[in-house]
Amino acid sequence: MANLIYNRRRLLGLGAAGAGSMLLAGCDSFDFLGQRNHPVRDFLERANGLTYAAQRALVGDQALAREFSESEIRQGQRPNGTTDPRTNVAEYSQLVETNFAAYRLRITGLVETPKEYTLAELQNMPSRTQITRHDCVEGWSCIAKWTGVPLSRLLDEAKVKPQAKFVLYHCYDQYGGGLSAAVNYYTSSDLIDAFHPQTICSYGLNGAALPVANGAPVRVRIERALGYKQPKYVHTIELVDGFSTVGRGQGGYWEDNGYDWYGGI
């Protein structure tokens, strides 16, 4: 008995010493979690799928993001991420110079009839205006008024094929360059978010034309997700049955860089 307790006591001591050294060594002991495709990280990332499933189960497909009153717009929409693709994308510079005359929003991929819309055509379609809160993944929020065409209307005109499961949003702005090859921003959503009544191809912000800093000419608003799921400078909306062959296969630029695909929290 005495021996048993002595050993138990030593075990406790060893455990405490182990925990202590883990703390003293600092938290770079866990820096391996930052490695993409590390098996431990892959395991932890599975929780993102659980979060997505739980939120889809708890939140009705048609549940609306809160809309605010005019008085709650207290500041301009804070620009973040790419704020001016003119600095590195010549094609986009020309579009801005010609006031987006040559701009076309394309609906392609798994649709019966691929479509193209000029900015004027989009602006002449029935629009939806909503004052919503934009939540950046960094932690800040900003309330602004967005005006645009419901994406569901464009998808209905193009007639989505039954095998389509996801919607890819392709953008003009580019990240990287220099040492690494430049990649275009893109992101994706499921069909629930694409057909959601508040998902709009916005061309207006706070009662004026959408500025370059906020994604002119068209920014897709997916109001129940974080800011990186609100793609700016969108030129093509592509219906697909999967996105494993696009980019690094995670469904978006930030998603390819370790952020969760759904972006609901």
Place this chain on the structure above:
Amino acid sequence: MTDQAMDSATVAEKPAKPKGPLIYRQSIFTRVTHWVWAIAMFFLLLTGLQIYNAHPTLYIGEQSGFEFDNAVLRIGAENTPEGPRGFTTIFGQKFDTTGVLGMSELRGNTNFIGFPSWATIPSVRDLATGRVVHFFFAWVFVAALAVWFVASLLNRHLWRDIILKPRDIRDLPKDIWDHITFRFHHRRSYTPLQKVAYFGVFAILFPLIILTGLTMSPAMNAGWPWLVDIFGGRQTARTIHFVVMVLLVLFFVVHVAMVVLAGPINELRSMITGYYRTSPGTEPDAKDKSNG
């Protein structure tokens, strides 16, 4: 080495004192969830500080004031005549926190960041990884809470040790005095002050930190809009999430201090094997060890 010698090593009991029985105090559910929480909260705290560092300012209300001021806590760095310094501003009061908050060292280099690298996982700025680890352990934390709640309801741990009863309120002043004077009572159930502490954690802090976490989710805001209403806005919820984190860290400090003061071997044993050496006069029951 005898039991007697072992107990003399603890602070609370004097060697000459008679001993009470060794009782079975903590069920397997209490012990396992305790250590699961210890691990989960370690990662939740350090990844939480990583996430905070992505935008090291807290606000009151629905949105973040960029063109108006609704900030209550801001950590950052500024250039001063003496060079760059780290600052922390709380309710408009500015403190120089160079070396820890706003500006610190990372492998010999100056690092302009909210919380220092030794307090975050990963040590470098990596919001994506911080979020992956944070949400994984958030699920672990909530799952352990669900298991603990059902088990504690069934095995009466909740009723015996957590729920405050009129008698506990009556005995509270004496128990506070006993703790101040380091007179610890080792009984079957928790003392009134322990019950207050654990009731506060389980009934207030844990629900608050989970609900404020969910309130930061734009998806959950659409499904459960009442969440935003009870906390008065998404940014207020983020601030409360942070404040509850600070309170849980304070709880942890007091918790560990109490374990050390009340006899670390006995306290740790009860949270590993379930068996706990009580003060003299405690009645053993069927599940306890007969050898005392």
